[in-house]
Amino acid sequence: MNTKLRIAVVGAGYWGPNLARNFRANPEWDLVAICDLDRDRAQRVADGVGGARVVTSLKDLLESDDIDAVAIATPAATHHGIARAALSAGKHVMVEKPLADTGVKGRDMVRAAADRGLVLMADHTYCYTPAVLKIRELVAEGALGDILFIDSVRVNLGLIQPDVDVFWDLAPHDLSIIDFVLPGGLRPLSVSAHGADPLGAGKACVGYLALPLANGAMAHVHVNWLSPTKIRQMIIGGTKRTLVWDDLNPQQRVSVYDRGVDLSLQAVGGEARRESTISYRLGDTWSPALPEHEALGAMATEFARSIREKRPARTDGESGLRVLAVLEAATRSLAAAELAPVADIRASADDLSLIGEAS
Amino acid sequence: MNTKLRIAVVGAGYWGPNLARNFRANPEWDLVAICDLDRDRAQRVADGVGGARVVTSLKDLLESDDIDAVAIATPAATHHGIARAALSAGKHVMVEKPLADTGVKGRDMVRAAADRGLVLMADHTYCYTPAVLKIRELVAEGALGDILFIDSVRVNLGLIQPDVDVFWDLAPHDLSIIDFVLPGGLRPLSVSAHGADPLGAGKACVGYLALPLANGAMAHVHVNWLSPTKIRQMIIGGTKRTLVWDDLNPQQRVSVYDRGVDLSLQAVGGEARRESTISYRLGDTWSPALPEHEALGAMATEFARSIREKRPARTDGESGLRVLAVLEAATRSLAAAELAPVADIRASADDLSLIGEAS
Amino acid sequence: MNTKLRIAVVGAGYWGPNLARNFRANPEWDLVAICDLDRDRAQRVADGVGGARVVTSLKDLLESDDIDAVAIATPAATHHGIARAALSAGKHVMVEKPLADTGVKGRDMVRAAADRGLVLMADHTYCYTPAVLKIRELVAEGALGDILFIDSVRVNLGLIQPDVDVFWDLAPHDLSIIDFVLPGGLRPLSVSAHGADPLGAGKACVGYLALPLANGAMAHVHVNWLSPTKIRQMIIGGTKRTLVWDDLNPQQRVSVYDRGVDLSLQAVGGEARRESTISYRLGDTWSPALPEHEALGAMATEFARSIREKRPARTDGESGLRVLAVLEAATRSLAAAELAPVADIRASADDLSLIGEAS
Amino acid sequence: MNTKLRIAVVGAGYWGPNLARNFRANPEWDLVAICDLDRDRAQRVADGVGGARVVTSLKDLLESDDIDAVAIATPAATHHGIARAALSAGKHVMVEKPLADTGVKGRDMVRAAADRGLVLMADHTYCYTPAVLKIRELVAEGALGDILFIDSVRVNLGLIQPDVDVFWDLAPHDLSIIDFVLPGGLRPLSVSAHGADPLGAGKACVGYLALPLANGAMAHVHVNWLSPTKIRQMIIGGTKRTLVWDDLNPQQRVSVYDRGVDLSLQAVGGEARRESTISYRLGDTWSPALPEHEALGAMATEFARSIREKRPARTDGESGLRVLAVLEAATRSLAAAELAPVADIRASADDLSLIGEAS
Structure with a gap:
């Protein structure tokens, strides 16, 4: 049996608690930390899953050596910055949909993950x-x-x-x-x-x-x-x-x-x-x-397996890019939008010439 | 009580029998004739409603002075020719949808009806x-x-x-x-x-x-x-x-x-x-x-009333024109169709310059 | 190819027109007559199917030798009398549900059909x-x-x-x-x-x-x-x-x-x-x-086939008897109805003795 | 503002965790303890709601003076014994459906609550x-x-x-x-x-x-x-x-x-x-x-209010008795069951005598 992979959830808003609950329940994963600028919010998520380290600084989080991966559930505009930092720190990354708020940023994330041999997975839950x-x-x-x-x-x-x-x-x-x-x-x-x-x-x-x-x-x-x-x-x-x-x-x-x-x-x-x-x-x-x-449980498992098997996840960064595109x-x-205008339904002078059989 | 209005159904294909049955059952109408180039087909429709005169020549039909109106259920490409002839003969006209196969022809039909003070109604059954x-x-x-x-x-x-x-x-x-x-x-x-x-x-x-x-x-x-x-x-x-x-x-x-x-x-x-x-x-x-x-019964009644009240039908020729348009x-x-192309999801050389916060 | 079997519909009320329409349309059958005490009602049914002989006397109908079978669509209380007379006249019989208004009458009908080697079919349309x-x-x-x-x-x-x-x-x-x-x-x-x-x-x-x-x-x-x-x-x-x-x-x-x-x-x-x-x-x-x-079309076919093949219909008189029973x-x-009474929910004197563990 | 009422949940099986969660979340209630013979099971329920005292002895629980009420979620056969003990100890009682496994026991519970002026409520959740x-x-x-x-x-x-x-x-x-x-x-x-x-x-x-x-x-x-x-x-x-x-x-x-x-x-x-x-x-x-x-939240509130207002709960013991009855x-x-037998559908000798109109 492999040892468990260790993960932190970044973002304790609407979606973060669901991620936290599923990583906690998943036998492949050890949920280590919850990270949010708002300590109280992070603490509530941690309490809701029976406890986890609460961190308010992304930098501190990424410097920890007891974390293999991060799951990012923050506003789309911040995905690129957080993911890039996490990848630079050698962490595998899962990102809530959409992958980023622009294709340019998304492509940069995909390239950065590929360069480092890390998994970048899109959280396409459905x-x-x-x-x-x-x-x-x-x-x-x-x-x-x-x-x-x-x-x-x-x-x-x-x-x-x-x-x-x-x-x-x-x-x-x-x-x-x-x-x-x-x-x-x-x-x-x-x-x-x-x-x-x-x-x-x-x-x-x-x-x-x-x-x-x-x-x-x-x-x-x-x-x-x-x-x-x-x-x-x-x-x-x-x-x-x-x-x-x-x-x-x-x-x-x-x-x-x-x-x-x-x-x-x-x-x-x-x-x-x-x-x-x-x-x-x-x-x-x-x-x-x-x-x-x-x-979400099946997704957490897929994230772990793609890391262990060193292969792209089923919903990898490329799939996130196709959606973004x-x-x-x-x-x-x-x-x-340039659309087909609708003709005026009133009769026009040249209508007659267009009709052969009627006088 | 007004006397009944007298109608002929032109076209004994898919829709004609439904028109014939409803005009026959409607107290406002006297169904007088069924007209189709195919005499057998017309006869079957006439038999199905307990009898009606069978006519194979549109010209003969329109020369009859026991007919006030015609209901046209022929292919769309023929609507204009039949309707124009009927209007010229002083008959009110109802036409199966679409009113015509082109807007030009439709507009000509509407104008012809207006010129003669006749009702032109679109059979917008729904x-x-x-x-x-x-x-x-x-x-x-x-x-x-x-x-x-x-x-x-x-x-x-x-x-x-x-x-x-x-x-x-x-x-x-x-x-x-x-x-x-x-x-x-x-x-x-x-x-x-x-x-x-x-x-x-x-x-x-x-x-x-x-x-x-x-x-x-x-x-x-x-x-x-x-x-x-x-x-x-x-x-x-x-x-x-x-x-x-x-x-x-x-x-x-x-x-x-x-x-x-x-x-x-x-x-x-x-x-x-x-x-x-x-x-x-x-x-x-x-x-x-x-x-x-x-x-169809309610439509037959509306056709009769618009004729008696000398007003446009609720689904008049203009409504048919708006649909055609x-x-x-x-x-x-x-x-x-000129559509927005989708970007290539592969990273391009100038991506980097577009990203400020990442290096 | 066999010649068509000849049938009369008895009863021109709610269900009779449906029977008439289906026997008229069925290639196994020749619809010969409509029988009802009310001549106008019978005539309307006959007209509705393109014509058939109208008969007001059951006796006259059953004496006709151009009829092989009758389909009975009259009130249940009259089924037995009509069916018995028809069977006595050597006609095959189909009866609207329920077969009769009592089991005794139903059994008599089944026996009479069996004695004469005639088909007695229950119109279990569903x-x-x-x-x-x-x-x-x-x-x-x-x-x-x-x-x-x-x-x-x-x-x-x-x-x-x-x-x-x-x-x-x-x-x-x-x-x-x-x-x-x-x-x-x-x-x-x-x-x-x-x-x-x-x-x-x-x-x-x-x-x-x-x-x-x-x-x-x-x-x-x-x-x-x-x-x-x-x-x-x-x-x-x-x-x-x-x-x-x-x-x-x-x-x-x-x-x-x-x-x-x-x-x-x-x-x-x-x-x-x-x-x-x-x-x-x-x-x-x-x-x-x-x-x-x-x-109804499938039922008309089954009636004809059971007659031709000299076998009970799929919904034969016995099935009608089982429903009647x-x-x-x-x-x-x-x-x-003798039903289980519900206990009074108020405590009674002897409740206590029934409870061991409480004092 | 009243102080919170204090409750213990008895029974940590299928339904107990739902009760515990709702009493914990309800502003009227302070969830104090979880009681079950199986300490581990009780502990898991307590952990799931962020902690509560775990008790394995009903006697100990009922001797506590920091408990106003108990909610019983044990097998039906044990409801009477537990409820009677709780009522004797002066606690208000809510019982999972059915109120008891016999009407006699149920009536005894209702009487015991009435005698002491305590609320006995049936957990009719729907x-x-x-x-x-x-x-x-x-x-x-x-x-x-x-x-x-x-x-x-x-x-x-x-x-x-x-x-x-x-x-x-x-x-x-x-x-x-x-x-x-x-x-x-x-x-x-x-x-x-x-x-x-x-x-x-x-x-x-x-x-x-x-x-x-x-x-x-x-x-x-x-x-x-x-x-x-x-x-x-x-x-x-x-x-x-x-x-x-x-x-x-x-x-x-x-x-x-x-x-x-x-x-x-x-x-x-x-x-x-x-x-x-x-x-x-x-x-x-x-x-x-x-x-x-x-x-369940609305039920917990009703339990509290019936206690505070010294009135029967909307689903009181009597309603539980009516269901039991x-x-x-x-x-x-x-x-x-004594049911109406179905007659033999075969003809019997005396059928004939019952039919007047047929011979």
Whole structure:
């Protein structure tokens, strides 16, 4: 049996306590310290898990030689600074999503980890839920065939964040999941974002992301802070089967439909012939039993194993960069939107000339 | 009591029999004739409603002086020619959606009807369902407040149409409904369409429409022929309340949520002050009882009344034009798509210069 | 190819038009006549299916030699008289549920049919739905193992019938379905009925039937006219798998759960040992694709085939008798209810003597 | 401000930790000690709440003068002994459901508390959920009118308990809730229980309770350990409105339907006239917003307040007795079942004499 790895949690706000609780409970890890500028807050987190050293100086923390790794749960704008310092001190690093607040900073973190042979892991928590692990497995083994489209909806009455819009707040979940289940990761050909700020909050509260993929496929994400009903649903359409993940239906989260459209493509005679070879499958539905485990526990285990096995974590820094790249492109798309204007519906003088058969 | 109005149904394909059955059953109407180039097909429709004159020549039909109006249920490309001829013969006209296959033709139809003082009505059937009539009423009386966003989803395993893409096939439903419930109709500032043809069917089978509205609001439509599950849901968010219409839940189709975000806008002190005035309402949900009636019956009645009262129908030619304008803009948007590229996630030489705090 | 069989529908009320429509559409049958004392009513049914002879005298109808069979859709109290006359005239007979209004009459009908070698079929329509046919098939092939329990719920805001209580109105559906899917049919060891008439309607409007089966199994039926929500759900628990039929979920009517409790019974050491061998299975869920067809059409076909093949129909007179026997026993149980009284919760003088450890 | 009341939790098994956590967090209470024969188990519970005195002797615990009350979470058979000792020592007592394992013991506990002027409270946790508190309020204010029927379903794949059957395990929840919401509490006229043990587990695993109430109303409970799907639903039908509580639908737990049957009872002309006065309401549905709080916290507060205000708790010992009385009657009913036999469906010799109209 290996000795336990030793970790400190940096940041005792909303997410830190969850990390602390899971590292404490995980047999791979020894939770050593909680670090936060606010000593009381750190102390409460430490008390909540049965005690841990409380540290208020990051510098002091990183100089400790009883720490192998840090888990960072601070505001996104501070991720780069903390992670870089930790990597320089030789610590493995896990970072809450998003990896950083800019792609430039994220890439610098990835490079710094690679240079030192340290693990840099993105805390894409949803990827370690039983449902998403099963979806990844089904896609990988070809159960769905080639992916045709992914439609992800994540809406509810949500807190309007002070620092980020609805894309940066919610879409990292959808994007990291799509990145995790797609073989090869999320690599859209382009990004088109549409947002609305109908309350005048100063940022998009309703958002849509269209992500064309290779081979004519498309991913699409709908995130929304203003919906009174909560929807957490992803449809993944494939050439063989289509999967629906409804995260709010604990009795049947994942359903695999053996239904679809088949289009034979021996286009011998063009259009007419092609139509005649469309066929529909209306087969059974199957819902796999899912094990019960907490996602954060599985993530803590993966972090430990990637360190011990000297390999990238399943949600490594690169996956964090792919998510960041889409978020940054979304922001650019929002800023630059040039859209198709709608024609005036009033008749114009040159309408007549366009119509042949009417007088 | 007025005498009955006399109507002929033109087109005995998929939709014609439904029109014939409803005009036959409606006390305002006398169904006189069924017209189709294919006599057998027309005869079957006539037999199915207990008999009606069968006509194969549109010219003969329109020369009959026992006909006040025609209902056109032929392919969209033929709407303009048939409607123009009928209007020239002094008949009122109802046309299956979409009004025409181009805006130019549609505008010509509207002008021709106006010139002759005849009713031109768009068969936007969904607008006459009990649910949509109630939604229109609720919006009109201010129950929702100002509209913030509309999100409409219409997906299922659908027939891949030979002549039109998924936008022209399914979105007319969503667009005509949105046009019907929005005070002033659907007048988006622009249209952005994203489509995917992952099967290589030669047309979009998955489609998304983003429609920015005035005052920062937005409408969005998702139409999809490839989904194994059927979803027919529209969320209409307002400043006072938010409405969810789930057309596949007969026990509770329309729910009105007294939940939302309130943002006080006396921005005296900028960002910090504005945040402090965000508040959340978590109030009751209310689901109005809906009468039971067939939409087509209500539409037939509206057609009769608009003729008798010499007023535009609730879904008049102008509403058909507004729908057409969005569909045409969508087609242009699809063709012209210029999208935000995604950055390469590999580090580039000038990354370093962009980062201040790291070395 | 056989010639068509010729049928008359007797009774032009609520159910007769459905029978007429389905026999008219069925290639096995020639719908010859509609018989009802009310000529206008019969004529309307005949018109609705494109024409048929209208007869007002049952005697005249049965003397016709162009009729092979009759389908009876009249009030239950008249089933016996009409069916006996038809059988005496050599006609095959199908009877709407319940077979008769008493078991004595029902048995007489069965005997009369048997004596003449004629088919007597019970119109247990639900048994011919795709869902119930699939359930019967799954049970028959052993997919569920031995049946442990059946729980059936059929509640909604229903019409309070003038002549029958909620048991006789709704439970024939549940009982005929259970009879159809259980190998060997529904043969409960006893029947216990509990009903409530809280509105003072003069009959039970809320009803429960407990039906102990062989081997410790049990069936239970809940029928209710006063529920504002509609529920049509049956759970069939088996030793191998458990099936849930939700008739109001068209997207997934039948679900088969590979979940359950296993109890090994090598009771070597009694209670303690037995417990240690309880185990739980939490396996996958599977939902079979169901064909789309109308139940009445399948029933009409089965009626024809049972006549041609000179065999009992799948829902033969005996199945009608088993349903009747339960309904009659339910009525007796309601009348004779002797129930366990509830103890007075006030302390009694002899309580103390029953308690050892307290003073 | 009053000083805090001081409590000890007795029993550190499944439920004890939840009690300890809630008393620790409640501002009315000071959690002083955890008592269990197993010191390690008690220590773990104490550690989990940030520390408390650990006691292994009930006698020692009750002799402490720094304890005002005890909360008992031990097996039901031990409730009486522990509660009597605590009451004798002058402590207020809360007891996990069921109050005791026999009515005799329960009555003795109630009397002992009354004699000493101490509070004896039943831990009917569900009664303190936001949903049940709201239901009680709605019934009390007459929103439903008079109660016509209550139908409660509580089924899932459950642990087969070693010591009790499914009635004693699950039905206390339903019964205590019904007792809580019915004005005057649950006082059925009789109890009829039907159970099945199809696995041969030695006790009922599937159970049904029929509870006729005054004025023709009825309550019914279905409990089941063998269902693969989880259902937690209660329908409460009233003369004015009907309420449905679906505890597994967090987005709409409580729905109030303004739908029902109205039966005017001015029975001037008997049956025919009475029917003509049946009418149906198909009104709106309303779902009240529910506050978010943990039921155990509200229960701890109620315990404190009943002590301070020297009044019975909302779920007092008497309510525990009413639940016990039904459970005991259910056990007697199961043992004594005399049920209506089902007639043999074969024709008997005297059938003929019973039929007048047939020969």
